[in-house]
Amino acid sequence: MTTHRTIEFTLNGRPVSAQVGNHHNLVEVLQDQGLFGARESCAQGLCGCCTVIVDGKAVSGCLTLAPLIDGADVRTVEEPRGEHGLDAVQQAFIETGAFQCGFCTPGFVLMTRQLLDAHPNPSDDEIRHYLSGNLCRCATYPEVIKAVHLAANKRKTAGKD
């Protein structure tokens, strides 16, 4: 056995291959691929800035060992969505101004999509619980909750994109 290996996985729909150390994490792998939407911030899985969707489930990229994504379907905020490259959730975040600096926004967008897939019409309480692991240092939480409701409505009228 060795401490490094080659992994192959699907990144935003396209197959890629990468040389990784067993001790590297998923955020580092994505950075090597030129993707910087997932950011390692707290490095403890608490803040949600490094959210990545692996095989349909949200994970903290900073807590995911690189070799474990061999063969996985990996999706990040860079994945093109919708007609103009933005989906209902991204549109809703823009329209409600649910960010200031934007550092945490990729994580909030990805987690909101997961939330709405599981609960298409979430209550404020469900939103707060589901997004409790995403921190916004600019404290745009009230706008985030508005954005989630707006995104839920947009999805209902336009159909999920």
Add this chain to the structure above:
Amino acid sequence: MIPFELAEPRSLKGALKLLDTEDPAVRAFGGCTALMLMMKTGVFQPACLVSLRGVEKKHARVARTRGGLTIGALATLSALEQSAAVRKAAPVITRTLRTLSNVRVRNVATLGGHLAHADPHMDLPPVLIALGAELTAVSLAGERRLAVQDLFTGYYETALAKNELISEVHVPAQDGRRSAYVKCTTRTADDWPTLGIAVALKTDGALIEDARVVVSAATEKPLRMAQAEAVLRGATVTDAVLARAGEAAAAEAELIGDARGSAAYKRELLRVYAARAVKQALAGGGH
């Protein structure tokens, strides 16, 4: 983090073979969330990690058994949270999971890892102890069963041998026991608790026939509060009884302070939260 080898056995037996070594730098993981934090801070520097993610799927199964539950140690916390069997047999587990860390951690962290990690701030150990749960530990030599309450021997310390893994957790039928878990968090709702307290009560009307009271996050391991249980056993619940139970717990617990509260602060919390936990269990319906 420093480079290490990674083994991905396809069977539990294969994993046990790899772990049958005296080398403390060889460790198994389920979801690798807790271990990642220890590796990132340099507390643990592995030579070889053994991933349990590729072993037989049956070790992640959640099943109802005689009114209780048998849970494979590799079941993720999300799987438990969404399990209809868990909600039916022990809804206190479902309620606890809602504020146990966050969705992303619950998606990968496993029940076995949650227990074997033995950080006293974990949420499910006090709940499982209150429910009277047991676990099966396996090694190449065979398997043994022990009470979850006997698993923990200290801070990050368990009764598991180096070459043993938890394979299953068994939650007995609750037969109408009413249970609750309350925790005090000082930062976010899903933060590591400053204090956790689980109770399971066997009641006959307003009379408490039997009580289990378990404190966590403020002691070096989750602990039953024998004096508080004695106050509640055979008592009819009144504010005075609840106050005495809280006093008893606060007096008997050996509390330790941490970044989320001093021992003195936790003692005050325990006095108040013990009564709250009992009230919540009584208000919470059949389980």
